[in-house]
Amino acid sequence: GAGVSQSPSNKVTEKGKDVELRCDPISGHTALYWYRQSLGQGLEFLIYFQGNSAPDKSGLPSDRFSAERTGGSVSTLTIQRTQQEDSAVYLCASSPGSGTGYTEAFFGQGTRLTVV
Amino acid sequence: AQSVTQLGSHVSVSEGALVLLRCNYSSSVPPYLFWYVQYPNQGLQLLLKYTSAATLVKGINGFEAEFKKSETSFHLTKPSAHMSDAAEYFCAVSRGAAGNKLTFGGGTRVLVKP
Numbered sequence: 001g002a003g004v005s006q007s008p009s010n011k012v013t014e015k016g017k018d019v020e021l022r023c024d025p026i027s028g029h030t031a032l033y034w035y036r037q038s039l040g041q042g043l044e045f046l047i048y049f050q051g052n053s054a055p056d057k058s059g060l061p062s063d064r065f066s067a068e069r070t071g072g073s074v075s076t077l078t079i080q081r082t083q084q085e086d087s088a089v090y091l092c093a094s095s096p097g098s099g100t101g102y103t104e105a106f107f108g109q110g111t112r113l114t115v116v
Numbered sequence: 117a118q119s120v121t122q123l124g125s126h127v128s129v130s131e132g133a134l135v136l137l138r139c140n141y142s143s144s145v146p147p148y149l150f151w152y153v154q155y156p157n158q159g160l161q162l163l164l165k166y167t168s169a170a171t172l173v174k175g176i177n178g179f180e181a182e183f184k185k186s187e188t189s190f191h192l193t194k195p196s197a198h199m200s201d202a203a204e205y206f207c208a209v210s211r212g213a214a215g216n217k218l219t220f221g222g223g224t225r226v227l228v229k230p
Binding site for chain 2: 004033035040043045046048056059090093104105107108109110
């Protein structure tokens with residue numbers, strides 16, 4: 001596709017359930033990021049993948065959160081035992097990747113997660 | 117460590133008036149600075165970026181921003197607001213290397229009055 005695609009666009013889940021959020025980056029982009037946007041915390045970095053390097057997980061808020069990126073393309077963000085404070089919009093972005101200089105990150109439209 | 121402060125969570129301007137959104141940053145290394153816009157139920161779209169070239173940066177939709185190192189600021193302006201500028205605007209900083217994660221300000225929601 002032409003842009004970053006995220007699915008589902010909306011997800012309602014019961015507290016305590018696990019959820020998986022998917023991100024399809026722009027073809028050929030080696031860098032992939034997950035951010036969370038919530039009313040109380042604004043936009044927060046969660047995790048960053050760059051090629052085959054170990055991901056930067058420094059933004060994951062707890063061990064209930066994990067993410068993987070298969071084949072250097074699609075990424076899945078998993079939240080286990082969801083809590084109401086996990087309700088937020090989860091944004092994925094990709095960029096052409098490392099090298100010298102800056103490369104722009106392109107954002108998907110996000111997945112709105114509501115934990116009830 | 118990096119941080120970004122946006123002054124004013126909400127700004128109301130009249131159509132045709134100047135838009136000024138304030139952003140101050142802190143960074144331990146020379147920063148890359150960005151402004152993003154988010155329309156309702158949309159992702160983030162890059163308006164403009166400063167990556168250590170010209171300090172006055174022009175972006176899309178008639179927006180521009182000036183990097184002032186002495187003031188650690190990167191304020192966003194547009195001479196004449198249009199109704200379509202109603203959105204939320206985010207200032208962000210990264211540490212300068214390609215692919216580094218962004219640290220965002222709290223956002224400023226712009227309302228444009230006819």
